[in-house]
Amino acid sequence: MNFRNKVAAIVVALALFATGTILTGCQPKGEQADVVVIGGGGAGLSAAVTAAENGAKVVLLEKMPMLGGNTLRAQTGFNAAGTKYQAEEGITDTADVHFQDTMKGGKDKNDPELVKTLTENANESLEWLNGLGTSLTKIQLLGGATNARTHAPTEGGYAGPVMIKCMEKAARDKGVEILLETKATEITVDKNGKVTGVKATDKDGKEIEFGAKAVVIATGGFGANNEMVAKYNAKLEGFDTTNHKGATGDGIVMAEAAGAALKDMEYIQIHPTVVPGKGVLIAEGMRGKGAILVNAEGKRFVQELKTRDLVSEATLEQEGKYAFVLFDQAIRDDAQLVEAKEQQSSLVSGETLEELAEKIGVPADALVETVTKYNGYVEAGEDPDFGRTKMAAKIEVGPFWAVKVTPAIHHTMAGIAINTKAQVLDTDGNAIPGLYAAGEVTGGVHGANRLGGNALSDIIVFGRIAGKEAASFGE
Numbered sequence: 081m082n083f084r085n086k087v088a089a090i091v092v093a094l095a096l097f098a099t100g101t102i103l104t105g106c107q108p109k110g111e112q113a114d115v116v117v118i119g120g121g122g123a124g125l126s127a128a129v130t131a132a133e134n135g136a137k138v139v140l141l142e143k144m145p146m147l148g149g150n151t152l153r154a155q156t157g158f159n160a161a162g163t164k165y166q167a168e169e170g171i172t173d174t175a176d177v178h179f180q181d182t183m184k185g186g187k188d189k190n191d192p193e194l195v196k197t198l199t200e201n202a203n204e205s206l207e208w209l210n211g212l213g214t215s216l217t218k219i220q221l222l223g224g225a226t227n228a229r230t231h232a233p234t235e236g237g238y239a240g241p242v243m244i245k246c247m248e249k250a251a252r253d254k255g256v257e258i259l260l261e262t263k264a265t266e267i268t269v270d271k272n273g274k275v276t277g278v279k280a281t282d283k284d285g286k287e288i289e290f291g292a293k294a295v296v297i298a299t300g301g302f303g304a305n306n307e308m309v310a311k312y313n314a315k316l317e318g319f320d321t322t323n324h325k326g327a328t329g330d331g332i333v334m335a336e337a338a339g340a341a342l343k344d345m346e347y348i349q350i351h352p353t354v355v356p357g358k359g360v361l362i363a364e365g366m367r368g369k370g371a372i373l374v375n376a377e378g379k380r381f382v383q384e385l386k387t388r389d390l391v392s393e394a395t396l397e398q399e400g401k402y403a404f405v406l407f408d409q410a411i412r413d414d415a416q417l418v419e420a421k422e423q424q425s426s427l428v429s430g431e432t433l434e435e436l437a438e439k440i441g442v443p444a445d446a447l448v449e450t451v452t453k454y455n456g457y458v459e460a461g462e463d464p465d466f467g468r469t470k471m472a473a474k475i476e477v478g479p480f481w482a483v484k485v486t487p488a489i490h491h492t493m494a495g496i497a498i499n500t501k502a503q504v505l506d507t508d509g510n511a512i513p514g515l516y517a518a519g520e521v522t523g524g525v526h527g528a529n530r531l532g533g534n535a536l537s538d539i540i541v542f543g544r545i546a547g548k549e550a551a552s553f554g555e
């Protein structure tokens with residue numbers, strides 16, 4: 081090396097030293113926050129807003145180019161009992177009945193303490209959300225619920241997008257720093273097992289490290305990662321999913337590496353009414369408003385408002401493993417749940433039941449007989465065939481509508497073990513200092529089967545707890 085090259089090398093080395101690159105092994109340092117939230121769906125946003133409300137400096141990392149995750153796809157609404165909106169409609173309901181329904185729906189595999197936390201805090205969390213600008217006030221009845229308690233947007237449409245929009249605004253207003261296309265890859269811990277921060281990669285694949293007093297994992301489920309689904313439940317290999325493509329279970333893998341215990345990993349929910357090959361969900365609320373399910377022979381085969389696992393099981397026993405959700409114009413108008421573009425394009429209509437039957441390829445006389453019989457049951461208030469008690473409406477006002485559906489992976493009840501403070505537990509059942517988790521990434525809240533409408537309550541109730549606890553961690 082001649083003198084000039086030596087000088088150049090020294091200058092470069094000094095520059096690298098000054099920027100810290102030599103010392104940190106080429107990692108550009110991220111910033112120091114009080115709380116880093118991983119994931120920008122409903123759980124992550126509610127945690128971030130709540131942590132900021134409690135005075136924390138918050139950074140939220142989202143791997144996708146947009147916020148929302150599976151929450152953005154949530155259609156019907158938010159379960160809460162004893163609300164003022166139920167009272168306005170004359171519905172008597174309590175947190176205890178909500179608790180009992182949730183335990184029963186989950187086949188008593190749920191952690192009762194977590195369910196208690198969910199059901200006792202749902203009403204207050206609903207008010208918090210509505211205070212941020214959502215208007216979840218319209219009551220719907222979903223499967224497995226003793227009373228109608230799912231709160232949907234007053235103006236109709238999906239609940240999830242409204243929630244995300246309002247929480248994103250609140251987060252930005254409160255100074256939460258939101259980094260999109262930033263994928264968390266590791267939760268860092270010190271030698272005592274206390275959380276120190278998060279490693280991530282930015283959109284150019286560059287590594288960034290964030291320091292934090294506390295970390296909230298809110299990365300959602302793994303329904304879109306069929307390899308992981310099949311690892312925990314081999315029967316579900318190759319199934320379609322309703323999930324967004326970022327639902328790959330990253331948080332579960334990261335938490336496990338940081339010492340977390342996992343819970344209920346085999347409990348993966350399939351939703352019975354999903355358009356084959358499209359992943360488009362036909363919400364349970366359609367059945368709540370009066371739709372029935374018929375098979376390829378034009379016959380009913382199940383009590384349509386049983387829990388999702390049971391309706392799915394019954395559908396998979398039918399010829400071709402599919403069914404049709406069948407309703408009339410009045411039910412469609414009332415429910416307002418199949419009006420999104422992707423759903424509308426899957427609907428088939430007929431001015432008469434015979435015309436509809438021909439279009440969907442089921443025997444017309446059988447379909448007419450099924451509907452006539454069912455309308456009689458609605459009138460009598462009794463369903464001797466399947467024991468359906470909630471029959472909101474007859475199917476009699478044309479045009480008539482049908483949509484072909486089959487079960488698909490919808491929600492992973494499986495996940496990280498937490499306690500009622502949303503602290504992540506290690507394999508000995510002790511809280512990992514500074515580590516919190518909320519939402520679909522956790523296990524235990526829903527047991528073996530989640531009730532419709534309980535996901536949104538779960539992510540907001542536990543997201544808020546995680547945000548509050550994380551903000552005060554170490555004080």
Ligand code: ADP
Nearest residue numbers: 119121122123143149150151264300326519520
């Ligand atoms: P929840 O209903 O529990 O809030 P969602 O699916 O709505 O779950 O949101 C989870 C969010 O977390 C999604 O937006 C998803 O893209 C994001 N996410 C998943 N893995 C990572 C990761 N490794 N880093 C950052 N964000 C992630």
